[in-house]
Amino acid sequence: MIKLDRVVKEYTPGKPVVNQVSFDVGEGETLVLLGTSGSGKTTTLRMINRLVEPSSGQIFVGGKDIRDVAPETLRRGMGYVLQQSSLFPHYTVAENVAVVPRLLRWDARRMAERTTALLEKLHLPPGQYLNAYPAELSGGQAQRVGLARALAADQPILLMDEPFGALDPITRAHVRRDFRGLDEVQKKTVLLVTHDVTEALELGDRICLMDEGRIAQWGTPAELLLKPASEFVRTFFDGERVFLELGVVTVRDVWIQLSSVSPGKFGAILPAAASLRQALEAALSAGDGRVCIDNDGRIKWIDSGRIMDAYHAYKNGKHA
């Protein structure tokens, strides 16, 4: 769907801020551009909608070289969300959400139905918010309206630049959860820029970790965490490594290393596709510290100790 081939951007000749970047993003996939400040993430994203022109290399969207597509046409095929919601202050919420549908000349009824449906999905009761102005919204609400605006015309591609970055951690987690839960996001090809490791692991099907304009590693969250390509990648995730790893290893992954305990009283059941972190949380909140795992009909009761033992055995055996 989106392909970058040896893309370079130099604002000053001889000083590339994006250096030989190549990756592709499949239809319906979410790729997260992760990295420290100044590593070239935003520049990479902005080259995809031609807000910035590459110095060399090629970018393809839907198989077409984007230099052959007028910037306005290209941008109309992509939703775009920025860190600051960048709503138009003199437009109501409804008018802000319908900006692109209006450009696409949707009729009034279709626009109204779409706007109402999106606000409901993003937990902004339309009766209360349709006619509100941006100045009357909290940061979290404004960001939800920004998301609704980017989704309104249902374009197949969504570009997001630190979309949750300006929010406090709790609001951020809520807006992110609601975003993840939207059916229509599952079908879209999403490119998301963040410097937040947890966010990258939670949202990315794949992650492209950037360092000084280059790709340090590109792969699934589990690959980056468990098979880091370099010391830089390994140390990037070090802060909360165990917590993060528990989120990307599933109970099924460690099934053979997992010994069972006697059945608990509370009957909490999780599928084996659950992450070890979910299993730990379920076990710790179960009252007797146990959770039942159903692995396609095979059953094991486990507790937090068994989960951590299996995790260490799995790491030492498979990824040492």
Ligand SMILES: Nc1ncnc2c1ncn2[C@@H]1O[C@H](COP(=O)(O)OP(=O)(O)OP(=O)(O)O)[C@@H](O)[C@H]1O
């Ligand atoms: N218009 C510009 N002119 C000159 N230099 C620029 C311009 N835009 C960005 N840069 C430089 O390019 C480098 C990469 O910036 P970029 O915004 O892509 O990084 P980033 O990884 O997105 O960082 P952040 O998370 O801080 O936004 C930085 O050193 C920045 O100063």
